[in-house]
Amino acid sequence: xxxxxxASGEGTNLQALIDELHAPGGAVExxxxxxxxxxxxxxxxAQAAGIDTEAFPRERFSDRPAxxxxxxxxxxxxxxxxxxxxxxxALLDAAFVRRWAGSLVNVHPSLLPAFPGMGAIEQAxxxxxxxxxxxxxxxxxxxxxxxxxxxxxxxxxxxRTPEEVHAALRPIEHRLLCAAVRAFADGGVRPDPGHxxxxxxx
Amino acid sequence: xxxxxxASGEGTNLQALIDELHAPGGAVExxxxxxxxxxxxxxxxAQAAGIDTEAFPRERFSDRPAxxxxxxxxxxxxxxxxxxxxxxxALLDAAFVRRWAGSLVNVHPSLLPAFPGMGAIEQAxxxxxxxxxxxxxxxxxxxxxxxxxxxxxxxxxxxRTPEEVHAALRPIEHRLLCAAVRAFADGGVRPDPGHxxxxxxx
Numbered sequence: 001x002x003x004x005x006x007a008s009g010e011g012t013n014l015q016a017l018i019d020e021l022h023a024p025g026g027a028v029e030x031x032x033x034x035x036x037x038x039x040x041x042x043x044x045x046a047q048a049a050g051i052d053t054e055a056f057p058r059e060r061f062s063d064r065p066a067x068x069x070x071x072x073x074x075x076x077x078x079x080x081x082x083x084x085x086x087x088x089x090a091l092l093d094a095a096f097v098r099r100w101a102g103s104l105v106n107v108h109p110s111l112l113p114a115f116p117g118m119g120a121i122e123q124a125x126x127x128x129x130x131x132x133x134x135x136x137x138x139x140x141x142x143x144x145x146x147x148x149x150x151x152x153x154x155x156x157x158x159x160r161t162p163e164e165v166h167a168a169l170r171p172i173e174h175r176l177l178c179a180a181v182r183a184f185a186d187g188g189v190r191p192d193p194g195h196x197x198x199x200x201x202x
Numbered sequence: 203x204x205x206x207x208x209a210s211g212e213g214t215n216l217q218a219l220i221d222e223l224h225a226p227g228g229a230v231e232x233x234x235x236x237x238x239x240x241x242x243x244x245x246x247x248a249q250a251a252g253i254d255t256e257a258f259p260r261e262r263f264s265d266r267p268a269x270x271x272x273x274x275x276x277x278x279x280x281x282x283x284x285x286x287x288x289x290x291x292a293l294l295d296a297a298f299v300r301r302w303a304g305s306l307v308n309v310h311p312s313l314l315p316a317f318p319g320m321g322a323i324e325q326a327x328x329x330x331x332x333x334x335x336x337x338x339x340x341x342x343x344x345x346x347x348x349x350x351x352x353x354x355x356x357x358x359x360x361x362r363t364p365e366e367v368h369a370a371l372r373p374i375e376h377r378l379l380c381a382a383v384r385a386f387a388d389g390g391v392r393p394d395p396g397h398x399x400x401x402x403x404x
Contacts, residue, residue, distance in 0.1 A: 111355070113329060114316040127315060128399035131335070131353040151333040153313070153355035157403075160396065194362065197330035201359075 001185040004032040004080040006071070006088040011042025013086035013107060016174035018049045021181055028185045032078040034071055036090040052078065058090070068096040082184050085139065086177065089118075094141050104139040105184075106146070107177045109169050111135060111153060116144035121162045121169070130157035132165055134172045136180045138199065147197045149189065150176045203387040206234040206282040208273070208290040213244025215288035215309060218376035220251045223383055230387045234280040236273055238292040254280065260292070270298040284386050287341065288379065291320075296343050306341040307386075308348070309379045311371050313337060313355060318346035323364045323371070332359035334367055336374045338382045340401065349399045351391065352378045 005014045014033060021028040033046035038055040046053045054074055061067035072095075075083060085092075085106040097104065110120035111133035117123075124132055133153040140146035152172050159165045183189050183202045192198035207216045216235060223230040235248035240257040248255045256276055263269035274297075277285060287294075287308040299306065312322035313335035319325075326334055335355040342348035354374050361367045385391050385404045394400040 111313055111316065111333060113331070114313065126399070128349055128394075128397055128401075129315070129353065130350060130400075131313060131355060133333070133355070147330055148332060151331065151357075153333060153335070155353075192330075195330055197328070198332075199330075 001027065001081050002029055002031045002079050003082045003084060003181060003185075004034065004075050004078065005030060005042070005046070005084045005086050006034050006036075007042035007086050008036055008040055008089040009042065009087045011040065011045045011086070012170060013084075013173055013177055014042050015045050016178060017084070017086070017181060018045065018051075020174070020178045021185075022049060022051075024050070028181060032075055032080055034074065036067075036088065042087070064091070065093045065095060068093045072096055072099050082181065084177065084181060092139070097139055097141050101140075102138065103184075105149070105177075105180060106137055106139050106144070107173050108135045108137065108144050109133075109166065109173065111151060112137060112144055112148060121165045125159065125162060125165065130155060132156050132159070132169060134169050134176055136176045147199050149180050149183075149199055149201050152176055203229065203283050204231055204233045204281050205284045205286060205383060205387075206236065206277050206280065207232060207244070207248070207286045207288050208236050208238075209244035209288050210238055210242055210291040211244065211289045213242065213247045213288065214372060215286075215375055215379055216244050217247050218380060219286065219288070219383060220247065220253075222376070222380045223387075224251060224253075226252070230383060234277060234282055236276065238269075238290065244289070266293070267295045267297060270295045274298055274301050284383065286379065286383060294341070299341055299343050303342075304340065305386075307351070307379075307382055308339055308341050308346070309375050310337045310339065310346050311335075311368065311375065313353060314339060314346055314350060323367045327361065327364060327367065332357060334358050334361070334371060336371050336378055338378045349401050351382050351385075351401055351403050354378055 022030045030051050033053045035055050043053045083104045112135040115123040136150040137148045138146040188202045224232045232253050235255045245255045285306045314337040317325040338352040339350045340348040390404045
């Protein structure tokens, strides 16, 4: 399966996919990594692994739909079958989401539907929740509202800072994201015929 | 510690408190069980354990504040120090919540703040979440918005009906509720000085 990753930042989830799953010519091949910033460290990680990269900074395009259409065209030129959002901070427009419906995955650092959107870990800390977690979900046109594929909780009752929460969640993010991508590549991700919003994984 | 339970239905959480913790004259003594319905089976469970009971059906009072004031008076007459809502389905008015602030505990069958209010399990099933859970929290004037004391997740990716989810959650409800009440009785529940909404338990 030919996979693309969109990232904005450090790219640690991308690195996990490279380390755990990436096999050129194999069952899971990362073929394209795009960023919304030219200086995203994720691009360097991809290049070091020999993966094609491209930056799509907002200012190079007339508007967001034009940018997102350019990303789709670039992904299509790479024969991409699954798009993974791994710390991609820009909103994607509705046309992009529809084009990749069912093949567009996001990893979010909360137990959705709790704490959607930006600053999920900060939201959870402010709420005082002792349980944090990670959700891998399909992307729909809402903010982190798509069907959930995988979810795992982490009890961190003494956590005080976003940094320590994120450090605890990062290995869970890597594990769940790799599991979801592997399941897609194995053909093991499909809609549950008995439920309009549930997907079977594995 | 002298403890009261308010219930509306079967009273399985009440039964767990009776079986696990209730010790007449001991560290945890259930001294009063009230219901909003005269036919709540919880009342029979309490009576079988020798605990005072009273029903406060809405139609006996001019309005909800009058009913809730009567409940408070009855609890105060029993020297109650902690009030546990265990499947109590009626809303409590703001005066009641303020009177028992910090000493009023609810058990809710979801990972709050996800799926607050009525039908939490049905809400979670409709959402398609694979992770369910239980929250024990202090009650404030919102709907299931008070500070969380304890929270535990349960992965039920194949669950289809509210009944099977509730069956899986019920032992968790019993365990968390007993742990919270025991912590209160031990003096181990206090506000976290470093966080406006977090409480330390145990």
